[in-house]
Amino acid sequence: MGILEKIKKNKWLAKLLFTNPPRVTKKIINGFRHEKDFYHVENTHVDMKELLKCALCPNMCRFECPALRVTQKEMYAPATKARLMYHGERGNLDLTDLHTAEVAYMCTNCDGCREWCPMDISTGDLLVQVRADLVDRDIHIPGTKEFNNRVIENQTAFVPDTFSRDSELNVKMDNPEVFYYTGCVMAEKKPESVKANMKVFEKAGIRYCTYTDERTCCGGPLATLGFNETVKEFARKNLDLFDKSGAKIIVTDCPACTNTIRNTYKALGFNHKFETYTSVEFYRHLLQEGRLTPTKPVNISITYHDPCISSRGKMGTIDIENARYIFSRIPGLDFREVHLHGTVTQCCGRGGVSHVHHPEISDTIGKQRIEQLRETGAEYIVSACPACEEGFMFNDGNPVLDIGEILARSIEE
Amino acid sequence: MNFDIVYKKRVEIGDINKLKTQLSEIVGTEWASTEEADLVAYSKDYQLITNRWIMEGTLPGLPHIIVWPENELQISQILKIANEQKIPVVPYGEGSGVVGAAIPVYGGIMVDMKRMTKIIEINKQNLTITVQSGANGKWLERELEKKGFLIGHVPQSFHTSTVGGWIAHRAAGQFSTKYGKIEDIVLSMRVVLPTGEIVDTKLYPRASDGPQIEKLFLSSEGTLGIVTQATIKMWPLPKKQEGVAYAFKNIEDSLKATQLVMQKQVYPAVIRIYDQNETERHFYAEPKAKNRVMVIFVCEAPIESLVDLEISEIRKSCIECNGTDCGVGPVKHWFETRFNVKESSIYIPKGQIADTIEISVMWDTAVECYHSVIAELKKIDGLILASGHASHFYPNGVCFYFTFSGVVQDGKTPEDFYVSAWDAAMIGTLKAKGSISHHHGIGISRARWMRDEHGPVLTLMKRIKSTLDPNNIMNPGKLYDEPERE
Numbered sequence: 034m035g036i037l038e039k040i041k042k043n044k045w046l047a048k049l050l051f052t053n054p055p056r057v058t059k060k061i062i063n064g065f066r067h068e069k070d071f072y073h074v075e076n077t078h079v080d081m082k083e084l085l086k087c088a089l090c091p092n093m094c095r096f097e098c099p100a101l102r103v104t105q106k107e108m109y110a111p112a113t114k115a116r117l118m119y120h121g122e123r124g125n126l127d128l129t130d131l132h133t134a135e136v137a138y139m140c141t142n143c144d145g146c147r148e149w150c151p152m153d154i155s156t157g158d159l160l161v162q163v164r165a166d167l168v169d170r171d172i173h174i175p176g177t178k179e180f181n182n183r184v185i186e187n188q189t190a191f192v193p194d195t196f197s198r199d200s201e202l203n204v205k206m207d208n209p210e211v212f213y214y215t216g217c218v219m220a221e222k223k224p225e226s227v228k229a230n231m232k233v234f235e236k237a238g239i240r241y242c243t244y245t246d247e248r249t250c251c252g253g254p255l256a257t258l259g260f261n262e263t264v265k266e267f268a269r270k271n272l273d274l275f276d277k278s279g280a281k282i283i284v285t286d287c288p289a290c291t292n293t294i295r296n297t298y299k300a301l302g303f304n305h306k307f308e309t310y311t312s313v314e315f316y317r318h319l320l321q322e323g324r325l326t327p328t329k330p331v332n333i334s335i336t337y338h339d340p341c342i343s344s345r346g347k348m349g350t351i352d353i354e355n356a357r358y359i360f361s362r363i364p365g366l367d368f369r370e371v372h373l374h375g376t377v378t379q380c381c382g383r384g385g386v387s388h389v390h391h392p393e394i395s396d397t398i399g400k401q402r403i404e405q406l407r408e409t410g411a412e413y414i415v416s417a418c419p420a421c422e423e424g425f426m427f428n429d430g431n432p433v434l435d436i437g438e439i440l441a442r443s444i445e446e
Numbered sequence: 447m448n449f450d451i452v453y454k455k456r457v458e459i460g461d462i463n464k465l466k467t468q469l470s471e472i473v474g475t476e477w478a479s480t481e482e483a484d485l486v487a488y489s490k491d492y493q494l495i496t497n498r499w500i501m502e503g504t505l506p507g508l509p510h511i512i513v514w515p516e517n518e519l520q521i522s523q524i525l526k527i528a529n530e531q532k533i534p535v536v537p538y539g540e541g542s543g544v545v546g547a548a549i550p551v552y553g554g555i556m557v558d559m560k561r562m563t564k565i566i567e568i569n570k571q572n573l574t575i576t577v578q579s580g581a582n583g584k585w586l587e588r589e590l591e592k593k594g595f596l597i598g599h600v601p602q603s604f605h606t607s608t609v610g611g612w613i614a615h616r617a618a619g620q621f622s623t624k625y626g627k628i629e630d631i632v633l634s635m636r637v638v639l640p641t642g643e644i645v646d647t648k649l650y651p652r653a654s655d656g657p658q659i660e661k662l663f664l665s666s667e668g669t670l671g672i673v674t675q676a677t678i679k680m681w682p683l684p685k686k687q688e689g690v691a692y693a694f695k696n697i698e699d700s701l702k703a704t705q706l707v708m709q710k711q712v713y714p715a716v717i718r719i720y721d722q723n724e725t726e727r728h729f730y731a732e733p734k735a736k737n738r739v740m741v742i743f744v745c746e747a748p749i750e751s752l753v754d755l756e757i758s759e760i761r762k763s764c765i766e767c768n769g770t771d772c773g774v775g776p777v778k779h780w781f782e783t784r785f786n787v788k789e790s791s792i793y794i795p796k797g798q799i800a801d802t803i804e805i806s807v808m809w810d811t812a813v814e815c816y817h818s819v820i821a822e823l824k825k826i827d828g829l830i831l832a833s834g835h836a837s838h839f840y841p842n843g844v845c846f847y848f849t850f851s852g853v854v855q856d857g858k859t860p861e862d863f864y865v866s867a868w869d870a871a872m873i874g875t876l877k878a879k880g881s882i883s884h885h886h887g888i889g890i891s892r893a894r895w896m897r898d899e900h901g902p903v904l905t906l907m908k909r910i911k912s913t914l915d916p917n918n919i920m921n922p923g924k925l926y927d928e929p930e931r932e
């Protein structure tokens with residue numbers, strides 16, 4: 034909004050504020066000056082002003098909150114979570130009571146709230162900040178600290194074997210154009226998708242490396258749990274490795290990793306200059322630039338689950354259209370849109386690493402999404418996030434394809 | 447926990463652990479809680495003064511226990527226990543009520559309806575949907591939309607309110623001038639009475655078979671029982687939707703134009719009149735609306751020519767009353783911003799005390815009523831804003847929706863200011879023969895005005911209440927009487 038527009042918009046306000054008796058105007062100004070008293074807290078990671086705003090909202094986004102939908106309890110409605118945590122931060126509620134602290138984790142960070150928020154607030158982001166405060170105070174709900182320790186020990190979210198030097202996923206070459214950063218989940222749970230991506234890169238003539246034996250977890254899952262110190266350690270290691278590789282472009286097969294490298298690292302003070310892409314963004318470029326031409330018909334019916342993180346919120350909405358563009362280029366594909374898609378996509382249940390601390394809730398959310406996707410009657414669910422794909426496979430038992438696999442299938446050998 | 451409580455006079459519950467065990471046996475241990483955070487979560491609804499209290503570290507009320515029943519049988523058993531032990535019960539939907547009706551002013555058992563969201567039946571021939579009362583509005587809309595139907599009831603709180611809450615407050619949606627208010631939409635319901643009986647009212651398009659019992663529960667605010675299920679109307683999706691906007695010299699002309707529209711039996715889905723203050727606030731980008739009163743109309747129907755006809759009739763009425771055509775810009779703006787609720791989050795932390803108050807009035811005193819409420823509000827020391835719009839229209843009258851905001855002057859408390867603004871609006875309304883609430887309800891905010899509103903009819907209401915709820919367990923301290931604070 035331009036300055037003139039802003040003046041026009043707020044004219045009524047200025048008029049209201051300055052057409053009162055002086056003692057009333059004084060009170061109004063006092064109100065503005067003392068606003069901070071209502072949200073000030075020492076030593077916190079939390080943007081308390083925003084937390085209070087959210088706490089005072091009538092829960093205008095509550096219908097979109099998957100944690101609330103599954104738990105069916107008022108404590109876990111977005112603004113109510115904000116209110117309870119506001120009371121916790123201000124010392125009115127005791128955050129060492131784990132039942133209270135747990136409220137901060139009843140969120141899958143799907144950003145559905147922000148999509149509907151007139152103030153562009155994400156309750157999930159605020160709760161992540163509360164989690165960081167809890168970590169600082171050594172308050173942990175079951176599962177989170179153990180998870181952090183395990184990732185530090187293994188340097189990946191899973192067992193380290195997948196990333197061994199001899200793994201077929203480990204690729205090194207001189208002067209690579211692209212560092213293909215393989216997410217922990219994709220490499221461990223869906224190595225076939227990693228291979229498909231490698232095939233696509235090769236077909237497009239991309240010089241790439243993976244360094245699976247040297248990369249560490251991006252730290253994204255730990256960032257959502259508030260373990261910022263661990264994330265910083267991983268950021269340092271990964272950025273050094275990217276430097277060492279010589280690549281200037283980082284492509285990930287996991288949009289959450291892209292977000293961590295693109296946004297979280299920077300927020301934690303690591304100002305790198307790498308260009309970062311989700312696989313979906315990158316493939317669209319390759320297709321548009323003519324470096325890749327799908328020719329082989331893929332005669333299956335699919336529906337697509339838009340991953341929250343690359344369809345709204347932190348990374349914008351670009352991949353919504355990118356994914357559809359990719360499907361439109363694949364011959365033979367019968368693409369069936371699910372009712373709730375794009376910016377109103379629904380959570381897969383794996384966001385906020387919920388399955389680590391609340392597996393039942395995470396799985397129920399996942400099953401509800403699978404039901405919606407199955408309503409399309411498509412043979413396959415396709416997505417572009419390994420966490421979503423893994424969650425669906427775990428809860429459905431059927432294979433779930435990555436967008437890279439679909440593309441790989443349409444490329445002549 | 448470390449809070450002050452506004453409504454401190456909680457009932458004594460001898461052995462809370464015993465009560466918890468009894469209730470857990472009914473609903474399951476996972477679904478009964480006395481945990482601190484849970485009690486605090488249910489300590490308020492959206493009565494706006496409670497937002498000030500949040501910031502002061504004060505809870506409006508504090509329940510003793512929360513239960514989340516799954517079906518009416520469980521509710522029946524809960525109410526029987528509450529009745530035996532004379533424990534207050536407060537039904538809870540999504541807490542968007544704005545008059546304090548869901549605040550547990552005497553503590554007791556909070557019965558949250560959120561687990562009861564099942565769609566029982568969608569009947570395409572009858573154009574009805576039978577749904578449990580905990581269902582959220584937006585969720586319901588999505589389910590119907592998928593099947594090609596429209597939910598005509600869209601209150602601004604649609605995203606954060608339940609079917610049960612709509613019934614309990616006799617709510618009105620933004621498209622109500624065409625599709626009706628909730629009382630026109632609900633055809634039948636299932637209610638668990640305070641004494642535990644489960645009753646179903648008969649489903650019919652209309653009948654002449656005795657007093658209409660289901661109407662009794664509309665606007666009963668949880669004081670006569672718990673609504674667990676309802677059959678409500680649905681509509682085919684409209685094929686055409688069109689809007690127009692006209693600016694008028696003053697509120698009088700705008701009311702005249704809308705009255706004309708309504709009385710020639712044109713039923714736009716939406717009509718909204720914004721007084722000069724609100725026009726300046728919302729439609730600053732429309733040059734033709736400067737210092738004027740904006741009116742927007744939206745028509746929709748499954749038949750396109752019907753919309754065309756309605757729009758052309760609306761235009762004629764507006765021109766007759768000297769309206770200036772402002773095109774569709776203002777209508778678009780309304781659609782884009784109709785769920786943008788952020789004022790409370792922005793201005794309450796700045797120390798302002800604000801609220802919205804809706805009332806209704808017959809056409810013959812409508813203009814007088816608008817001016818009377820604004821004049822009464824302006825008398826309050828510290829008031830900085832008093833404005834109004836009209837949001838619901840009838841052939842016989844109109845609903846005004848006022849907004850006030852102000853700052854607390856020395857020697858006064860935020861509650862003093864809040865109550866005096868409410869009183870002013872009630873006085874202004876009653877002076878012009880208006881009715882004290884159009885759709886938000888009574889709750890705590892308006893309870894002390896019920897005698898002025900109803901006279902002896904209030905006594906009749908109380909008699910009905912004591913017959914159905916002899917131990918006064920259902921939501922005491924609301925609707926008929928103000929709650930005691932100490």
Ligand SMILES: Cc1cc2nc3c(=O)[nH]c(=O)nc-3n(C[C@H](O)[C@H](O)[C@H](O)COP(=O)(O)OP(=O)(O)OC[C@H]3O[C@@H](n4cnc5c(N)ncnc54)[C@H](O)[C@@H]3O)c2cc1C
Nearest residue numbers: 539541542543547601602603608610611614617618668673
């Ligand atoms: C931003 C905003 C906009 C609003 N816009 C509108 C609007 O356009 N139109 C309108 O009419 N209202 C509006 N309201 C008011 C409010 O949303 C309605 O009153 C709504 O019907 C309340 O529903 P709820 O489920 O949130 O009920 P709650 O607030 O939880 O409860 C309200 C009352 O209903 C009782 N109750 C709840 N469920 C049941 C049940 N199953 N059986 C018996 N009693 C029950 C409670 O005990 C309480 O007395 C608005 C509120 C807000 C905050």
Ligand code: SF4
Nearest residue numbers: 087090094111112150
């Ligand atoms: S995220 Fe926005 S819409 Fe949702 S509860 Fe918070 S303030 Fe309200």
